[in-house]
Amino acid sequence: MQKSPNHAAIAKNIRNILALIGENDKREGLKATPARYATAMEFLTAGYRKEVDKIVGKALFSAPSNDLVIVRDIELFSLCEHHLLPFYGKAHVAYIPNGKIIGLSKIPRIVDVYARRLQVQERLTDQIAKELIRILKPSGMAVIIEAFHLCMMMRGVEKQNSYTITSSLHGDFRDDPLTRNELLQLLGALGTSRRS
Numbered sequence: 001m002q003k004s005p006n007h008a009a010i011a012k013n014i015r016n017i018l019a020l021i022g023e024n025d026k027r028e029g030l031k032a033t034p035a036r037y038a039t040a041m042e043f044l045t046a047g048y049r050k051e052v053d054k055i056v057g058k059a060l061f062s063a064p065s066n067d068l069v070i071v072r073d074i075e076l077f078s079l080c081e082h083h084l085l086p087f088y089g090k091a092h093v094a095y096i097p098n099g100k101i102i103g104l105s106k107i108p109r110i111v112d113v114y115a116r117r118l119q120v121q122e123r124l125t126d127q128i129a130k131e132l133i134r135i136l137k138p139s140g141m142a143v144i145i146e147a148f149h150l151c152m153m154m155r156g157v158e159k160q161n162s163y164t165i166t167s168s169l170h171g172d173f174r175d176d177p178l179t180r181n182e183l184l185q186l187l188g189a190l191g192t193s194r195r196s
Contacts, residue, residue, distance in 0.1 A: 003042070010038035044079055047116030052131055055110065059103030066139060068179075069101065070094040070186055074108045080151045081118035089147030089163065091115075091125075094183050095132060096140040096172055107132070121147050121166050129168035140172030142183055 011034035018025040018033070025034065072092040080087055091111050114127045129143040144167045153160045172179040 003039070007035075007038045007042065010041060011035045014038065043116075044077075045117060047113045050113045050116075052110055052113055052135070055113065056102065056106050056135060059106050060135070061101050061103075062099060063097055063101040064099075065097050065101070068094060068096055068182065068186070070183070071104060071107045072187060074111050076111055076115040076145070076147070078115040078117070078119045078121075078124060078147075080149060081120060083151040083155070084118070085150040085154065087119075087121060087147045087149040087151070089145060091128065092142075092144045092187055093128065093132065094140075094142040094173070094187075095136060095138040096179070098137055098139045100136050100138075102132075102136060121145055121149070121164055125166040126168045129170060133170060138171065140174075140176075140179060141168075141170040142173040142180075143168045144187070 014034040014037045015025045018030060023030060025031070070092065071094075072090075074091040074093065075088075076091050077086060077088045079085065093107050093111070110131055111128055114124050114131070125143050125145045129141050132138070132143075133141050144165065146163055146165050148163045152158075152162060169180065173183060174180070
């Protein structure tokens, strides 16, 4: 990954933070930490520098099908915008085509565009759904995310086994109970993101 123009500035600020918490940034274990952190942060926030339309490219196809499409258990990693601590889990994305389908590998890539930003899970779920609606104009769109939040697990309430489920349902998934029930039956019981 190519370093951004801000790499040195990020590293310098991390060096200052290390000093402010009482660490010696000159000791062996920390000498390269500011540069490593800058590289990691650039990777973890790469979604700001990606464009969905370029990712999708020519992977949109005409299709007469209006059968349900589900890509489930898409692993995701993001950073909580409140504490800059990770949250991680799985996204389940479903849509009902309305004349167009998308290459299946593009769906996880779109998830990553929005996950690789400072986020809250609620907004992340909605952003993925709305972006796919913009691209596909489907009859129905559903995004469900299950995630563990280290800001709840490592600090604050310190609840290691709690996880959060969010959903963004549109079109037939929101308006038609039979279609929504079909989706939920196909997904089965949630909880697939449980740590192994």
